[in-house]
Amino acid sequence: MRHPSWPHIVEFLKAFPSGSLVADIACGNGKYLGISKALYMIGCDHSQNLVDICRERQYQGFVCDALAVPILSGSCDTCISIAVIHHFATAERRVAALQELVRLVRPDGKALIYVWTMEQEYNKKSKYLRENRTSQGMKEGISNDTSVQELLVKQLPIVGNQDSAHSVSSINDFQDRECNSRNVANSKLPIHTNRASFHSQDLLVPWHFKGNPDKDKRVEPFGPLGSRDPGPVFHRYYHVFCEGGLEAACQTLSNISIL
Numbered sequence: 600m601r602h603p604s605w606p607h608i609v610e611f612l613k614a615f616p617s618g619s620l621v622a623d624i625a626c627g628n629g630k631y632l633g634i635s636k637a638l639y640m641i642g643c644d645h646s647q648n649l650v651d652i653c654r655e656r657q658y659q660g661f662v663c664d665a666l667a668v669p670i671l672s673g674s675c676d677t678c679i680s681i682a683v684i685h686h687f688a689t690a691e692r693r694v695a696a697l698q699e700l701v702r703l704v705r706p707d708g709k710a711l712i713y714v715w716t717m718e719q720e721y722n723k724k725s726k727y728l729r730e731n732r733t734s735q736g737m738k739e740g741i742s743n744d745t746s747v748q749e750l751l752v753k754q755l756p757i758v759g760n761q762d763s764a765h766s767v768s769s770i771n772d773f774q775d776r777e778c779n780s781r782n783v784a785n786s787k788l789p790i791h792t793n794r795a796s797f798h799s800q801d802l803l804v805p806w807h808f809k810g811n812p813d814k815d816k817r818v819e820p821f822g823p824l825g826s827r828d829p830g831p832v833f834h835r836y837y838h839v840f841c842e843g844g845l846e847a848a849c850q851t852l853s854n855i856s857i858l
Contacts, residue, residue: 607749608681609634611711619676622703625665625683629653632660643668666695668703673754675703678710682747684845685714685838688801693838694851697752701855706756709858715839716748717797750845751858790834800841803834 608631612621617637626632626642628649633656634640642660644650653660663669665683678700687693700710791802807830849857 604630604634605681605713608679608711608713611751612638612677612679615676620674622668622670622675622678624668624678624680624700624703626653626660629656629658629660631679631681632656632658641670666692666699668699670703672702673705673708676705676708678703678708679712680710681713682715684712685840686836688836688838690848694848697848698852701752701754701852704754706754708754710752710754712750712752712845713747714750714845715837716746716844717800717839717841718746748840748845750849752849752852752855753858755854755856788836791837797839800839800844802837802839804837806833806835807831 612631612634615621615638619638621638621640623629623631623640623642626644626649627646629642629652632640632642632653640659642650642653642658643663643665644653644660645662645664647662650660650662661669665680680696680700684693684696687696697712700712704710788801788803789799791797791804846857849855
């Protein structure tokens with residue numbers, strides 16, 4: 600498992616009536632697909648290995664790109680996107696991922712979105728590379744000192760021409776105006792240091808891959824100084840949202856309301 604199920608997400612899903620269709624976009628190993636037997640839940644992920652884990656657990660899952668999900672438009676009662684959209688490297692791709700979520704839900708349907716944010720809490724021990732000894736391979740956790748933002752959007756019925764959406768360029772304008780972060784020069788991304796504040800919205804987070812190929816594999820943050828065998832390190836791209844950034848991205852979409 601990535602990490603324990605987040606109570607707010609479980610509560611959100613269990614509030615839907617029996618028979619509701621739920622899509623978990625980039626579902627990972629399917630942690631939320633078994634939350635309620637009363638719901639019809641399907642998941643998708645770009646990783647064949649993770650989808651195989653879902654199927655081993657008797658969950659419905661398939662491989663696809665989160666920007667092109669082969670599900671009928673307007674067919675889902677809700678979609679969830681948990682710690683996914685911050686991995687897309689451009690504002691255009693992040694907006695496209697949001698648009699795909701909105702496309703899937705029916706009128707008055709809801710999409711629940713979680714992303715990493717720059718604003719952090721420093722009084723708690725970091726676990727953003729939290730590891731479960733029964734998990735296989737690498738999958739992210741979320742730190743206690745790396746804050747996440749929850750956003751709920753609702754699909755609105757289309758009535759006439761809807762021209763109120765902002766342009767994608769307005770997101771960059773918002774970031775330049777509101778976000779207290781350094782611009783990355785020469786396209787070189789900084790590598791984030793565990794338990795340190797974010798100085799850039801666009802960065803790489805290091806992952807340690809540990810364990811014998813024939814045994815359970817683990818992922819951990821950088822080990823203590825003097826560690827002799829840190830294992831191979833992989834770097835994963837993140838765009839951490841500043842306050843209001845996710846809302847600004849959602850405001851580029853038509854026919855939605857932010858709840």
